[in-house]
Amino acid sequence: MTLSEEVRERLADLVELQPTKNSELQERWGLESGSEVHQYLENELGEYYYRDEDSYIRATAEANDLVDVEPGVEAEEGEDVPSVVRVPDLQRRVFEVLAGPDERSQSVVSVLHDLREAFDIDPSADEVRSALQALKRKGVVEVVYRTVPTFKLAAPREDIEVETAQKN
Known part of the structure; x- marks a missing residue:
């Protein structure tokens, strides 16, 4: 699937801000509501994100590979606090x-x-x-x-x- 420039940029935001929530993406993307964010995620990025056990939005491994940004959190193996x-x-x-x-x-x-x-x-x-x-x-x-x-x-x-x- 070929992603439009806007979708690719928003996917990069998701990768960079993860773990994140609707309100952070709403602010970044300039949308009117969390519902708009949810709708966008479902319609445009459905195969590239998931919600973790705490309902935070995270990018899939495939999403990480598609964009040229570093994930929002990097942790050393076995460490509780990210580096x-x-x-x-x-x-x-x-x-x-x-x-x-x-x-x-x-x-x-x-x-x-x-x-x-x-x-x-x-x-x-x-x-x-x-x-x-x-x-x-x-x-x-x-x-x-x-x-x-x-x-x-x-x-x-x-x-x-x-x-x-x-x-x-």
């Missing part, structure tokens, strides 16, 4: 300011304040929460439940290479 992750810019910045594995975990608001101070940016709390959850899915952030969920790195910062995923 390389490819993420959007906000997630990279969250990773840079988030408490390390031996430090006290941080709330979403605490991370938001650190982002404002370190990078002079002003994302919403929802955007920060979403970035933290995406990093958790990729295995580089863990949640510590206190009064509210808090977050910290799952491994020392120097053990994980974080690359910024390229937007189309």
